[in-house]
Amino acid sequence: MKGVLISVEVDATTVAVGDQIMIGGQCHTVQDMVATGLGRKRLLFTTGETFTMQRTTILWAARRTDPRLRNRLY
Incomplete structure (x- = not known):
């Protein structure tokens, strides 16, 4: 995959497929x-595990993005 990993704050409305989320010290x-x-x-998750995010749950995720693309929405 091209691009770099950036850290973004996610909630139930902004989480995206491909995001890497740290839960309980493990990356999912x-x-x-x-x-x-x-x-x-x-x-x-790719491991087969599931996690339910409430609308008020806020987590940090690593998201891959290409800094050369303009107006890239995270």
Whole structure:
């Protein structure tokens, strides 16, 4: 993959597939997401584990981006 990893703050509305999230001291990569209502999302990680983000949950994620692209939305 091209680009660099940057650190971004994510919540249930801004989390994206491919984000690498640290939970419990372990890095998990988001493979898929499902909206479960009331602003929540169930994240499926590449390891097969799941995590439900409440609408008020805020985490830090590593996200790959290409700094050469202008107006790149994180």
